[in-house]
Amino acid sequence: MAGLDPSQPAFEGMPASVRLDRSDAYFVDVIHTSTGRYLFLNYGKYPRHPLEHVCAGFGIETPIGHVDFYPNGGKEQKGCTLNSVFYKWFTQGFWAGARELFSCSHQRSVEYFTESIKFDEQYCTPWAIKCNSHEEFLKGRCIDCGPDGSRCAAQGIKAIQHKRFIKSNSSNVFYLNMGSESRFCREYLHDYSKPRDWIPSFYYDSWIKNHLEHLPEKIKSATLKWNYASHWDTYLSRNTLDIDTVSVKMIAPKSEVQTLCVKRKDKPVRMDKSVTLTPCKT
Numbered sequence: 001m002a003g004l005d006p007s008q009p010a011f012e013g014m015p016a017s018v019r020l021d022r023s024d025a026y027f028v029d030v031i032h033t034s035t036g037r038y039l040f041l042n043y044g045k046y047p048r049h050p051l052e053h054v055c056a057g058f059g060i061e062t063p064i065g066h067v068d069f070y071p072n073g074g075k076e077q078k079g080c081t082l083n084s085v086f087y088k089w090f091t092q093g094f095w096a097g098a099r100e101l102f103s104c105s106h107q108r109s110v111e112y113f114t115e116s117i118k119f120d121e122q123y124c125t126p127w128a129i130k131c132n133s134h135e136e137f138l139k140g141r142c143i144d145c146g147p148d149g150s151r152c153a154a155q156g157i158k159a160i161q162h163k164r165f166i167k168s169n170s171s172n173v174f175y176l177n178m179g180s181e182s183r184f185c186r187e188y189l190h191d192y193s194k195p196r197d198w199i200p201s202f203y204y205d206s207w208i209k210n211h212l213e214h215l216p217e218k219i220k221s222a223t224l225k226w227n228y229a230s231h232w233d234t235y236l237s238r239n240t241l242d243i244d245t246v247s248v249k250m251i252a253p254k255s256e257v258q259t260l261c262v263k264r265k266d267k268p269v270r271m272d273k274s275v276t277l278t279p280c281k282t
Contacts, residue, residue: 001020001024001025001027001028001029002028002029002030002031002113002159003020003028003029003030003031003064003065004030004031004109004110004113005031005032005033005034005058005059005060005105005106005108005109005110006019006020006030006059006060006064007058007059007060008035008057008058008059008060008061009058011060012060012061012062013062016064019060019064020060020064020065021064022064022065022066022169022171023169026163027066027067027159027160027163027166028064028065028066028067029065029066029067029068029069029153029159029160029162030063030064030065030067030068030069031069031071031109031112031113031155031156032059032060032061032068032069032070032071032074032109033059033071033072033074033076033077033105033106033108033109033112034057034058034059034074034075034076034077034103034105034106034108034109035057035059035060035061035070035074035075036057036074036075036076036105057075058103058105058106059074059105059106059109061074063171063172063173064171065171066162066163066166066171066172067153067159067162067166067172067174068171068172068173068174069128069153069155069159069174069175069176070134070173070174070175070176071108071112071126071128071155071175071176071177071178072177072178073134073175074134075105076105077104077105077108077178077180078178078179078180079104079179079180079181080100080104080105080108084100084104085097085100085101085104088100108178108184111182111184112126112155112156112178112184113156113157115156115182115183115184115185116154116155116156116157116158117156117157119183119185124183124185124186125154125158125185125252126154126155126156126176126178126184126185126186127145127152127153127154127155127176127250127251127252127253128152128153128154128155128174128175128176129142129143129145129151129152129174129175129176129251130142130151130152130153130172130173130174131173131174131175132173134175137175142175143249143251145251145252145253145254145255148165149253149254150162150165152174152251152252152253153172153174155174155176222248222260222276222277223274223275223276223277224246224262224269224274224275224276224277240268240269240270241268241269242267242268242269243262243267243268243269244261244262244267245259245260245261245262245280246259246260246261246262246277247259247260248260258279259279259280260277260278260279260280261277261278261279261280261281262275262277263275263276263278
C-alpha cells in the first residue's frame, strides 16, 4: 500500500485506527511532500511568516509507514513557486493555476510515484537513504547504503523491494533530492575527494557536498557549482578554486567511487558558476 502525502489536517496525531498506518497492509510506504505551511506561507525561505506554525501543511509529517520517504525534506518541493502559479494560470487556465497555488507540493507525491512507473531504471532510480534528519542528510553524513543495501530504498513503485529488510514494526525514514520539473529524479552524489591543503577541513566539508547533481546518464556527466560562502572567502581573497578532479559516489546500492575531471576550459572553477564534470580519460 502506497500513501501519497496522506492528509495532515484532522489526522496528524490521531490514533492509527482512523488514519493510514503501517498496520493496514503487508507493506506500507509513504511519500511526504507537503508537511510545511500551506498557501503563500510555503513560498520563499526567509524571513518566515509569523503564522507559519499556525497553518498546518497538507501532508502528515509523522512517519506512519514501514518506509517513509521525505523528498527535499518533505516540507515543500522544488519548483513550487509563485512563478509556477502564474505560468499555469496563463497557459492552462484559472483552475490549473488555483490548483498549483494551493497544492503544488501536495500533488508532487502523485507525480513522483507516476514517474517511478513511467520511466524505467535506464533513466534514473530515485534512491533514498536512511538518515536521522534532513539536516544530517544535507550535511553529507548519511552516505552509505550498507553492505547489504538496507540503508537505501527506491522511492515509488520499487519501494516494495525494501520489504525484506523490515525486521520490526518501527518506522524507517529515508531522504532524497528531487528536481524542480518533470523527470524529477536526481541521484545523489557524495564527494570523496581529499581536502586541499589551503582549504580548512570544515570549510571543505561544506562547499562541495550537495552541489553535485547527477544527470540521468549514469555518471556520464555531472554539474558542480561552488556557491558556499564563509568568512574564509574574504580572508583568503579567493573567488576561484583550482580543481582538476573530483571523486564521487552515487548514493545507491553497490555503487563505486568514480573520478570525474573538470574540463580545461572551465578551470579555474569560479564562484557561482556551474561547470560540467566528465569521467577522466585513462
